[in-house]
Amino acid sequence: MTKTILVTGGAGYVGSHACKALAAAGYTPVSFDNLSNGHEWAVKWGPLVVGDVLNPDDLDAAFAAHKPVAVMHFAALIEVGESVKYPEKFHRTNVTGSFNVLKAMGRANVDRIVFSSTCAVHGDVGGALIKESSPIDPISPYAKTKAEVEGLLADFSLSDGLKAVALRYFNASGADPDGELGEAHDPESHLIPIACQAALGQRDGMFIYGDDYDTPDGTCLRDYIHVADLAEAHVKALKRLDGAVPGVEAFCLGGGVGTSVREVLDCVKKISGVDFSVKLQARRPGDAPSLVADLSKARTVLGWTPSHSDLTTIIKTAWAWHQKHHHH
Numbered sequence: 170m171t172k173t174i175l176v177t178g179g180a181g182y183v184g185s186h187a188c189k190a191l192a193a194a195g196y197t198p199v200s201f202d203n204l205s206n207g208h209e210w211a212v213k214w215g216p217l218v219v220g221d222v223l224n225p226d227d228l229d230a231a232f233a234a235h236k237p238v239a240v241m242h243f244a245a246l247i248e249v250g251e252s253v254k255y256p257e258k259f260h261r262t263n264v265t266g267s268f269n270v271l272k273a274m275g276r277a278n279v280d281r282i283v284f285s286s287t288c289a290v291h292g293d294v295g296g297a298l299i300k301e302s303s304p305i306d307p308i309s310p311y312a313k314t315k316a317e318v319e320g321l322l323a324d325f326s327l328s329d330g331l332k333a334v335a336l337r338y339f340n341a342s343g344a345d346p347d348g349e350l351g352e353a354h355d356p357e358s359h360l361i362p363i364a365c366q367a368a369l370g371q372r373d374g375m376f377i378y379g380d381d382y383d384t385p386d387g388t389c390l391r392d393y394i395h396v397a398d399l400a401e402a403h404v405k406a407l408k409r410l411d412g413a414v415p416g417v418e419a420f421c422l423g424g425g426v427g428t429s430v431r432e433v434l435d436c437v438k439k440i441s442g443v444d445f446s447v448k449l450q451a452r453r454p455g456d457a458p459s460l461v462a463d464l465s466k467a468r469t470v471l472g473w474t475p476s477h478s479d480l481t482t483i484i485k486t487a488w489a490w491h492q493k494h495h496h497h
């Protein structure tokens with residue numbers, strides 16, 4: 170009998186790639202999504218339950234109908250700028266939503282969860298490599314909600330015997346190497362899809378937000394991690410929870426390399442063959458100059474090594490997806 174995993178946000182970008190990886194590993198992913206940002210077309214490897222983490226009845230019904238053995242929890246609002254404008258909405262969806270998921274797990278006697286967290290819980294570490302033991306010091310309301318949920322996981326491990334892994338992603342990017350899935354946020358705010366859209370002529374060029382940072386070429390350094398590598402890490406985290414003791418373990422997931430905004434744009438231009446217009450704008454509020462992961466713990470403890478996260482593979486898969494699926 171295959172094991173069923175409830176995947177909240179399974180119709181979203183990282184969640185849908187995780188569903189594909191789960192299916193490849195022999196699990197049945199059940200996507201639980203309100204389709205506010207997710208897409209029905211992205212649910213291909215198991216059933217879709219349209220439901221909301223803010224509605225405990227929806228969650229109870231999904232647990233009762235599908236009897237999952239564990240949860241992967243992706244459902245959340247993710248845009249940092251929006252979180253500054255609407256902190257209440259972010260706290261409700263991300264924190265109350267997670268609380269509802271944990272309570273529903275308790276009622277259904279499910280004690281394992283893999284949680285989608287962010288490197289942003291560490292805030293701005295001043296250019297040092299970020300590791301799991303780096304201070305937790307979130308800056309944006311978005312990052313604060315993720316840090317708060319990591320705290321909830323710890324509380325529930327003590328009260329309910331919860332076994333949890335929190336995966337702190339760096340910059341999720343790229344698309345399924347088989348071309349079955351990709352990134353489709355609306356509106357789009359992330360660098361690589363915006364550059365692909367500019368190369369396709371879907372937008373009239375694009376902007377670099379600041380080139381006066383204290384970095385090699387003056388633009389921000391980010392650690393791009395291919396979404397298929399992230400998906401693989403989720404499966405490894407889930408397996409690690411088999412037979413684990415109650416508690417929370419965190420892992421930083423990046424490619425381990427800092428890449429500048431200019432390097433990303435040069436690579437998109439090279440791979441697309443389109444010299445789209447790039448203009449300079451003022452810094453975007455809240456951007457840290459450099460965010461790069463130390464992968465030691467993920468490598469040694471989780472046994473995970475990214476294999477698709479070189480910039481060329483990331484951009485090639487993203488570009489292939491955007492070319493074929495710009496109607497999404």
Ligand code: UFG
Nearest residue numbers: 247287289340358359360363376377378389391430453456
């Ligand atoms: N950028 C541009 N022009 C654009 C878009 C982005 O110059 O049109 C720059 C940004 O200023 C930043 C870099 O490209 O320096 C990457 O920006 P993204 O918006 O793609 O990604 P972020 O690093 O801001 O955000 C990502 C995730 C968040 C997460 C954060 C943690 O999207 O969910 O990493 O740092 F919180």
